[in-house]
Amino acid sequence: MVVKFLAPAAVIGLLLNASVSHAQAVGKTAVLASDSTFIQTAGSLGLMQAKLGKLAAENGSSSAVKEFGKRMVEEYAQANKDLAAGAKQAAYPAPVMLRRHQEIVNRFLGMGRSSFDKNYMAEMVNQHNEAVRLFQQEAERGRVASLKELASRMLPTVQQHLSLATQTAGTVGADVTASTSGERQGS
Numbered sequence: 001m002v003v004k005f006l007a008p009a010a011v012i013g014l015l016l017n018a019s020v021s022h023a024q025a026v027g028k029t030a031v032l033a034s035d036s037t038f039i040q041t042a043g044s045l046g047l048m049q050a051k052l053g054k055l056a057a058e059n060g061s062s063s064a065v066k067e068f069g070k071r072m073v074e075e076y077a078q079a080n081k082d083l084a085a086g087a088k089q090a091a092y093p094a095p096v097m098l099r100r101h102q103e104i105v106n107r108f109l110g111m112g113r114s115s116f117d118k119n120y121m122a123e124m125v126n127q128h129n130e131a132v133r134l135f136q137q138e139a140e141r142g143r144v145a146s147l148k149e150l151a152s153r154m155l156p157t158v159q160q161h162l163s164l165a166t167q168t169a170g171t172v173g174a175d176v177t178a179s180t181s182g183e184r185q186g187s
Contacts, residue, residue: 043095
């Protein structure tokens, strides 16, 4: 008779324990997913910045845009190495360009020289706004220590790029007020 009552209690105990373990595993997966999203998105942004920077250096009309593009190529070459190393250290795959970033590159590949500078600089402000938010979020809430440290270390450079992009956009007459205010409202 005691066995009749103990067997169901033991099964319930095992099920509860399995539920708690599953919930913990799901929580851990969600945390890893956010770190995974960071490294994938940051890596993709870096790859896109290098490609677009090369296009700007070649297709830009103004010297300011050409110089900005050259700087992005140089600085994102190192940033992309750091992001790839960070992904490897955290046991994530090497970054690749996401479809949405490849579509942006494709749009600029087909763009005429006359509209390139303004569109490129407006895009740079938008993309660097996104990058600043992404790196800040990882630096503050990341769970993988190496990625959190990487984001913290790279954040000042990304913020500097945003400032430079905004300044350069102003010199070529790109309208970035609507995009930056819209970005802020979404945060």
